[in-house]
Amino acid sequence: MNGDRRGGAVRRPRVIEQAPVPPGPLAELKKLVYELYLQAGAPSLDVITGWIAEDDALPGAPERDTIHRIIRDNALPPSQADVVTVVSVLSRAARWDPGDAAERARALWVAARMDPGVGVPLARVTDPFALEVHRPISLDEMGELPPLPVYARRAHDDRLAAVVARARAGESVMAVLVAGSSAGKTRACWEALQPLREAGGWRLWHPYDPTRHEAALRALDRVGPRTVVWLNETQEYLGGEDAERVAAKLRTLLADPARKPVLVLGTLWPEHFDALTRRPGSQVSQVLDGAVLEVPDAFTGADLTAMRAAADSDARLAWAVDHAECGQITQVLAGGSALLERFHTAPPAAKALLLAAMDARRLGHRNALSRAFLEHAAPEYLSDVHWGQLSSDWLAEALEYACRPCKGAPGPLMRTRSREPRYRLADYLDQYGRTLRRAVLPPDGFWRAATSTDLEDLTCLGLAAAHRGLYRDAAQCYKSARAVHQLLDLRDKLGFDDPRWLQWAIAHVPLDDIRAVEYLLVRSADHAAALLARDPAAHVPVDDLEAVCGLLSWLSGAGAAEQVTTLADRVVAWFPVGDHEGLEMLLEHLHQAGATRQEEELARRAADSVPMNDPQVVRRLLSLFQANDYIEQLSVLLARDPASRVPIDDPGAVADLLLLLNGPWPGATGQIATLLARDPAGHAALDDPWSAGDLLDRLHRVGAADQVAKLAGRAAAHLCLDRPPGLGQVLRRLRELGFVEQMTALAERAAALVPADVLLIELSEFDVAELLPQRVAEDCPVTDSYSAKRALRALHKAGATEQAAVLARRITEQVSLAGPGVLAGLLERLAQAGLSGEAATLLARDPAAHVALDDLERVGRLLVALRGSGADDQVAVLAQRIAAGTSLDDPKVLLRVLELLHEAAATEQIATLLDRGPAAHVLLGDWEAVWKLLVALNQLGAAEQVTALLARAVEHVPLDDAKAVLWLLANLPVEEAVALAVRGPAARVPLDDPEVVQQLLGQLAKIDAAEQVAVLLARDPASRVSLRYDFGVHRLWTRLRMLGANEQATSLAERLPPEGKFDPSVNTGHPFGREPDGTPAEPWGWDDLD
Missing domain, CATH: 3.40.50.300 (P-loop containing nucleotide triphosphate hydrolases)
Incomplete structure (x- = not known):
């Protein structure tokens, strides 16, 4: 094979990466193509093109780019013939059955083409x-x-x-x-x-x-x-x-x-x-x-303004702009105002429908209300007179009114696309109803209508009923919904001990609710046999892996071997082995449950199907199999030849695989030989020193001396030095393995190419480092404060005292005096290195007179560094500048300045700052910061400033800022707190936060401000506080009772149930819950439920 030479190795084409594809037939097709490509040895595109050109009998003739897309892209190739052609030539090279591979490719291509996906x-x-x-x-x-x-x-x-x-x-x-x-x-x-x-x-x-x-x-x-x-x-x-x-x-x-x-x-x-x-x-x-x-x-x-401009071109916008209040144009545009008008002017039956819909929605019902529910619920909202006046066709008439469009927009109710008649409440009315009906309980018949119709919404409705103290209605909702967890929790809350609750739950728990099944088994071990007789293991869904594992554990602990076997068989048959985290968890629980056959089967499936082109996944599975002694499955995995699939140019992946193969595993020796035959030392990318060092170590451990030598030579000549961290590891490996010449060559390359201060730590233990300190001392750019300090630290750590002094002199003579943090760090570094002369040079430049004061924390650090250097005159100069120049308006800044000056023992400068009268100038908006400043001033003995600031605080705190008033009342001395109370905050503070209100009542009572307590109570906080904060509401109720305001406490308690805040500790006297009219419920039990 022809190729460029680099470091003595043949440069082979890089393996095409596999495109990630979501689950489905397309993913299976892409997996098949890529598996064949790797099994064929990852041939180049030109080679594949040549194979296709040599066979005229193939169904397609894809060109080079098309072949690349077939292998690499995550989209379906448009031509089935081209896919089959590529699969055919790759299967021959991979020694697969070409006919079988082609047939699988055709079927998967058709399936992927027919699969619409979602959307x-x-x-x-x-x-x-x-x-x-x-x-x-x-x-x-x-x-x-x-x-x-x-x-x-x-x-x-x-x-x-x-x-x-x-x-x-x-x-x-x-x-x-x-x-x-x-x-x-x-x-x-x-x-x-x-x-x-x-x-x-x-x-x-x-x-x-x-x-x-x-x-x-x-x-x-x-x-x-x-x-x-x-x-x-x-x-x-x-x-x-x-x-x-x-x-x-x-x-x-x-x-x-x-x-x-x-x-x-x-x-x-x-x-x-x-x-x-x-x-x-x-x-x-x-x-x-x-x-x-x-x-x-x-x-x-x-x-x-922009909306008004747009309205010029659209009459709907113009109408909405003209009719909107407070800028709520989109609401009007969507028919909001028309919907409200339609609701408020509705005839009795239609309004009853809408009220029932509003209540159902705010209590948790889906916005798909059945016609049956509306038919049964609406009459409960009608008076006897109105009910008697309705026609026989009242429901159709009411629905026609409610569904009629409003100015072209959908009406209050809209029929949904569903098999049974269902209706959707308009969003605008839905939100409006949550405010309108917030403090109202639906009529008793509402719950009867719900429990007899919309069963799938009953769990949410039952929860809403329980939160309102309607315990019997909640229990009926839960029972009708077969929500056994909630039903039994309510039984426990009420202290019922009737065994029929539990017996019914065991007999009726939906077996497709695995968490409810597990809950019942755990809490009712004595009655578990009855539930196990329903064979839950054969019916529970297995796609909730955490719940399945929990159920396996329980069944195993209970000795339910047949159930364990059934559940284990089902979950193993379903489990997608691509879920590697889930695989580890499931194997562990199968092992603990004694499901050995299923455990081995699952491990075997994983070994058969793990994508061999993903080295991280293969490594994780090998490690898992070794840790759990899955010897047979390990053999199966190794038989799939991961050594021939791992990217040979990825030194980290190769090193990891060698580490895992280096053990007494069947087939491991052959895999190591296969991997070494691929010449990883000649192909490994050398852009990461850490990975290169790891590969050197792993090759040495498996005894691959030739590979170690080759990689050592390549590393000496070609290791990338753009990322020096890890270089020291490579050098140490080379030295430990006896490659001194290569180690020296690599170190010399690094010394010539990498900034010396960066290398000092990496190369400190090697001979070549002797030349570095002088380079650092002479060449380090001292205007870069970060590099300069790093270089000084490195020289100090390397013991290069003389060179550190040279660099320190350069720095102290040239460093900018503006940055307090830089100067502080430099003084600290000079002290650590024992360079007192150089520190004196810096101090002689009078940094205290020149440093910027805009960063207090860094200025404080400089003060500490100056004191540590014994530069008391510089400390005094800098402290005086701070005291004289600090703005007096920010209490947090003033507090920090006082702390810094106190830490620096700058007593005179503190006096200078106090002489400027900060108490008269500090802004009073942040009352917590003001109070902390008062504490600091008091600790410094600044009585005059404390008095002045207290007087300002009492006089100027906004009485409508409840938290500020509360903060001052809680922290001021009694005399000043009384003075604040005299200003009458009780008449002004907002009453929305119950915790703030109860604390105000407490603080006012503490200073005997009885008149202010009376004023605050007269404003009726019980009916005005927000009920959103449960903790604050309860504490306010307690406070009202402590103050003897029992009527207000009762009023507050009565507000809670309608808004879903029923609290037995507040709403006392309701052991069985309450009725919708607020009266305590009569005793009831299991026999009272349908």
């Missing part, structure tokens, strides 16, 4: 309303207009465009737009697709059938490159029981290099975002982290 080509996505963009209003007098109004871009559009640009450039990214209903989130996502349309080749997938989260779970694993995943109403995907699984699949998708680029677009309301991210470590929180883009709810400033 549709973006070019065919032309209907924005199919993607749930709100239909705009339309009025008869507006005439013919395009489907969507003119779009006015805002700041969030630019941020979203940047995310889309990253996707177009090849990244997998996610963006979730957060704003209230009808603020323009989905329209912004629609507009952002334009660059991808222009790029071509993109698809869009909108998972919604049969439900959003079910569709996502089924097909997220099949999403391929250049796909937009459209997750409008993202809470429908990332909320509910399967939220963590969907989020995990999204994270896997975004991190998978085989499937990039992918763009995930979503939308959320703020309250949904808040609910989804309350658990910081959850999969949902992590997938949303960094993906959120906020969209303003209103147009203001320049955005409003």
Whole structure:
């Protein structure tokens, strides 16, 4: 073979890399082609082209570039004949059956061609309303207009465009737009697709059938490159029981290099975002982290001006601009105001339908409400008079009213595309209802309607009922939904000991809910036989590997051998052996469960199917097999000849493989021989010293003396020196192996080509290093402070005292005096090296008079360094400059300056600073910083400044800043705190934060400000505080009771249940829960549930 010579080795064509392809028939086809290519010895494109030219009987005649795409690209080749041709010639060279290989290629090509993947080509996505963009209003007098109004871009559009640009450039990214209903989130996502349309080749997938989260779970694993995943109403995907699984699949998708680029677009309301991210470590929180883009709810400033300009060309925009309040133009445009009007003027039956829909949505029901539920729930919202006035056709009439469009936009309810009649509540009314109905409990019949109709939503509804103290309704929801985990947790909470709860759960737990099955087995070991009799191992899904492993462990511990065998057989048959982390976990649990046959079968499958072109995966599997003594499977893996597949120019991969092969494993000796025959020493890339050093070591360990010698020679002449770290390792290896000449040659090359100060540490133990210190001392650029300090440190570490002094003199004579950090570091380095004379040279240049003072921390470090050098006069000069020049307005800066001066024992300079009267000038906005400054001043004995600052704080604190008032009341001396109370903060402080309110009440009571306590209580905080903060609410309730404000405490407690905050420690006297009317529930038990 002809080729260029480099370091005495033949330069062979580089192996074509395998393109990552997502799972599916195309991946199988690409895997087949690449496996043949490697088995054939990775021939060059010219060689393959020659083989094809020699055989006229082949079905195709692909040219060189086409062959490369067939092997390398992740797209389906357009010609089946070309694929079969390439497979045929490669199979001959690989000594496979050409006919069998060609037939497999044909079948896989057809399957890949027929596989639609997920989504549709973006070019065919032309209907924005199919993607749930709100239909705009339309009025008869507006005439013919395009489907969507003119779009006015805002700041969030630019941020979203940047995310889309990253996707177009090849990244997998996610963006979730957060704003209230009808603020323009989905329209912004629609507009952002334009660059991808222009790029071509993109698809869009909108998972919604049969439900959003079910569709996502089924097909997220099949999403391929250049796909937009459209997750409008993202809470429908990332909320509910399967939220963590969907989020995990999204994270896997975004991190998978085989499937990039992918763009995930979503939308959320703020309250949904808040609910989804309350658990910081959850999969949902992590997938949303960094993906959120906020969209303003209103147009203001320049955005409003631009929208008014756009309105000149679109009558819909003009109408919306004229009728919008507070800039909420998109809401009007989407029919928001018309929807409110339709709701408020609805006849009784239609309003009842909408109220039932609002309650169902805010309590957790999917936005797909069945006709049956609405029919049974709506009458509960009607008075007896209105119910008696309804016609027999009341439901159809009410639905017709609710579904009628509003000014061209969808009406309050919209029929969905589903097999059974279901209705979607308009987003705007959905959000409006959450505010309107927040403090209202639905009527008792609401729960009966829910439990008799929409079973799949009952777990969420049961949770909502439990949070409102409606325990009997919650239990009925859980029972109807067969949510045994929640049902039994509620039983435990109520202290019921009736065994029928557990017996029913065991008899009715859905066997397709593996976590519920495992939960029951763990908590009811005494009754496990009844559940095992239902044969859960044969029915539970096996795609939740963590849960399967947990169930295997339990079954094994319980001695359920038949169940272990059944479950092990099923999970091994299903398991995708490409999941290498999961493989390790499953093998471990099979071993612990005694499922030896399945363990060996799974290991054998892994050995048979691991992609041999991925050295990292092969290395990991070899290591796993060796650690677990899978000798037979190890033999199978080695029989697949990894030594002939590892990239021979990758020294790290070759070194790792040699390390694993160097042991008493069947076939290992032959694999080592195969690998050495490929001449790794002659082909290894020498761009990484660490990998080259490792390969030298591993070749030596297997006794490949000729290879070691060849690699030593090449390293001496050609090792890349752009990355010096690791060079020392190579030099040590060469010396240990006796290649002194090569070691010296490499060291001399390095000394001539690499900056000397960089090499000092790497080469300090080698003879060639004797010349380096002088080079460093004479040539190091002292204007580069970082390099200069590094060089000085290296000289000191190398013991080159004389050269360190030379360099130090150069530095101290030329270094800039402006940087305090540089000067401090230099003084420290000079002290460590014992170069006192050079330090004196630097100090003689009077750095204290010239250094910049804008970085206090570095200035403080310089003060310490000057004191350590004994330069008391410089300390005094610098401290005086600080004291005289520091701005007096920032309390944090003043505090830090006082600390620095105190640490430097600069008593005179502290007095200078205090003489400037900082108490009269410091800004009072940051009250925590002000208080810390007061403490520091007090510790310094600055009584006059303390008094002045306290007086200013008491006089000027804004009384509507509740936290500032609270901070001062809690920290001021009693006399000043009373003076603050006299100003009357109780009448001014906001009452939204219950924790702040209760602390204010406590502080006011502590200083005997009874009048202020009375004023604050008279403002009725119990009815005004936000209930969002559970801890603060409970503490406020306790505080009110302590102060004797029992009516307010009761009022606060009564607010909790309707908003889902029922607390037995606050809402006392309800051992069995409560009724919707607020009265305590009568005793009830298992017999009261249907």
